[in-house]
Structure formats: structure tokens, C-alpha cells
Amino acid sequence: MALVQDKSEQFRIRGARRYDPQYTHIYHERLATLRPRLTAVSEEKWGAAYRVCTTDDLVENETVCLIGTLYKEMERKPNILRQMRRDADIPPEPIPSRYTSDTDTLFLER
Structure with a gap:
């Protein structure tokens, strides 16, 4: 009987994965x-x-x-997690009437 060897270590992500950059x-x-x-x-x-x-x-x-590059952090912007909830038949969050809000923040990145 052959033993299975796990050789997947080189493909594992170490530490927390960040998607923002x-x-x-x-x-x-x-x-x-x-x-x-x-x-x-x-x-x-x-x-x-x-x-x-x-x-x-x-x-x-x-x-x-x-x-520079102007970036706007928008609290109400579309979000992949909301889409995944919808696809998984989890009740979705209500769709906002607009995506901008008074709490949005602008950043000028160099």
C-alpha cells in the first residue's frame, strides 16, 4: 500500500492575505x-x-x-462579499439608493 505524501507546502499562503493593494x-x-x-x-x-x-x-x-492618483474610499461601493451572499441564498443587504455618502473619503496618492 503506497503512502500519500503531502507536497503542497510550497503553494500555501503564509500569513494574512491582503487584497487591498x-x-x-x-x-x-x-x-x-x-x-x-x-x-x-x-x-x-x-x-x-x-x-x-x-x-x-x-x-x-x-x-x-x-x-497623483485620486482614490475615493466609499462606504457603499459594491462589494464582492455582498454578491457572494446573494449567490449563496443568504438574504442580501438592501441596495443603497446611491453609492456615495457623506462619510466617503478622498485620498491623493502619489
């Missing part, structure tokens, strides 16, 4: 590609009137042109 590389690549064009458009439109910078380069009371 799963698209981060796409956003960073898009920003890196667009930044030179956005900088050129900014300089063409405003000349030297506004310095182009990132959030790390901000100086208090200076008007600047910020280039």
Missing part, C-alpha cells in the same frame, strides 16, 4: 506613464506660475499643481 501596480504604472504628459500640459497652461509636485514636496501656503 491588488491593483496598486496598475495605478502606479499608469501614473508613471501619464506624469510626463501631465507635467507638460501643466507647464503649457500655467508656465512657471505653479510648481508641479507630489504630496511629499508640498510647502505650506504655496499654490502648486499636484499630480
